[in-house]
Amino acid sequence: MKLTIVPFRGVGPIQFGMSREEVRKTMPERAEPFRKNMFSLTDTDDFKDHRIHVFYSAQDDTAEAIEIWQPAKPLLGGETLLDKPYAQLLKELQETDPDLEIENPGEVTSHRLGICVWAPTADSEPWRPARSVLAFAKTYWDGFAEQRADAVNTLLKRLGEQ
Amino acid sequence: MGLTRNTAGDLVLNPSVGTRMEDLLSRLNTDMMLAVGQGLTDIAGIFDPTPFSDIAGGLFSLVRGDFVGAGLSVVSIVPYVGDAIGKTGKFAKLFRAIEKMQDRLKSMKALFKHVEKGLDPATAKRIKKAIAELDALNQKWESAVEGARDRLEGLFKSKKGKNLRDRANARIRDRNVEGCARKHQRDTVPDDEKKTGAHKNTKGPDNRPDDTYAESNHSPANSANKKVPTDEGGAFQMDSHDHSRAATTGSSREAKLYRDVQEDMINQGKLQDAVDMDRTDSQLKFGDKYDPQFDQLDDFWDDAKLAEF
Numbered sequence: 001m002k003l004t005i006v007p008f009r010g011v012g013p014i015q016f017g018m019s020r021e022e023v024r025k026t027m028p029e030r031a032e033p034f035r036k037n038m039f040s041l042t043d044t045d046d047f048k049d050h051r052i053h054v055f056y057s058a059q060d061d062t063a064e065a066i067e068i069w070q071p072a073k074p075l076l077g078g079e080t081l082l083d084k085p086y087a088q089l090l091k092e093l094q095e096t097d098p099d100l101e102i103e104n105p106g107e108v109t110s111h112r113l114g115i116c117v118w119a120p121t122a123d124s125e126p127w128r129p130a131r132s133v134l135a136f137a138k139t140y141w142d143g144f145a146e147q148r149a150d151a152v153n154t155l156l157k158r159l160g161e162q
Numbered sequence: 163m164g165l166t167r168n169t170a171g172d173l174v175l176n177p178s179v180g181t182r183m184e185d186l187l188s189r190l191n192t193d194m195m196l197a198v199g200q201g202l203t204d205i206a207g208i209f210d211p212t213p214f215s216d217i218a219g220g221l222f223s224l225v226r227g228d229f230v231g232a233g234l235s236v237v238s239i240v241p242y243v244g245d246a247i248g249k250t251g252k253f254a255k256l257f258r259a260i261e262k263m264q265d266r267l268k269s270m271k272a273l274f275k276h277v278e279k280g281l282d283p284a285t286a287k288r289i290k291k292a293i294a295e296l297d298a299l300n301q302k303w304e305s306a307v308e309g310a311r312d313r314l315e316g317l318f319k320s321k322k323g324k325n326l327r328d329r330a331n332a333r334i335r336d337r338n339v340e341g342c343a344r345k346h347q348r349d350t351v352p353d354d355e356k357k358t359g360a361h362k363n364t365k366g367p368d369n370r371p372d373d374t375y376a377e378s379n380h381s382p383a384n385s386a387n388k389k390v391p392t393d394e395g396g397a398f399q400m401d402s403h404d405h406s407r408a409a410t411t412g413s414s415r416e417a418k419l420y421r422d423v424q425e426d427m428i429n430q431g432k433l434q435d436a437v438d439m440d441r442t443d444s445q446l447k448f449g450d451k452y453d454p455q456f457d458q459l460d461d462f463w464d465d466a467k468l469a470e471f
Contacts (some may be wrong), residue, residue: 107413
């Protein structure tokens, strides 16, 4: 299966906005749902053989982000992302998106390309490929700054609204 | 994150967090009692002589969790259960509602695990009791569904006696031979050989002569622990797949929020509490698999001369 990222649309056969059931139907392996951490409001689907995690909206249970992990080989614009040195990938991304956000070394977000790259040891090992790429839907980061300012209370508030 | 400072300047949990959790759990208990009660009655109705559409709707809903999840439709497996009948199954709605409640319960349990030590003991005890009651209710529901599923699967045995679900899964495994990431994966390092220590000694999947593989996982997260250089930070080796599921890893919203909390804690000198968060998360996902590594990590951080960084 080719894991081609189409910005703000999806990855391979998985499209943002698909229901959990639709996503599971498109994949040729069974999902292993898990809870990423205490801030997750709903289960993430883990497609282990393809190294794909699909994150769903807590409101309507539709796909809103897809994270692809090594050793999978996601493609963007015909280029592979996870089998080249992080330093090289960063350079290529900066050429495409000069507004690239680098929050910490190895934590990169491109709002133009609709992806985040995670390379946790990029400062000491820039020659290693990134560990994961997350493709996200247009609204995925909406309200995140506020959520970040008061994470636990926001979590409780949202649990109360469910 | 619901944290405030006390008069000594230490970071403590806002007392309102406990009260709000109790309210939410009480509401959840009421909702779940009603829904599970209805569900148990409906399940009992499946095996009673009732109109055909009710039976078919129930079959569809109960079986879909297995077969649709496996990438097949019930209709393709059981052609005589018509598509139109399946789509009107009244169970589907109830199942979704209960799944939502199970989601809420999971969230509350995960949150409680992480904030338990920060709550006053009486509140923590009440919350624990409320969670135990909900767990029991949930268990009752899961057992009823499992029992019904077993009875239904008995109806769907093929002529050769092989379970149709097993056959479907075998077909899917065959399809997975091509085009999946697994073919790029190497054998993982055995559990008892997984190393713990400074990242410089645990990193590097390519340094093992037998070509086995593990990933070095910082605990607490490397980006949350800014004073300690990446190579000097405490870490241990994990299976690559487990590493991807860990609370701290990746770019999702929840991973970033979790790392923020760890950074807050470390800035307040509570590095060990941040490691404990990871241990709790690991136990929730992987049981005691990484407990030896966390024990060694505790020693590593006890011995670390943080002031020198």
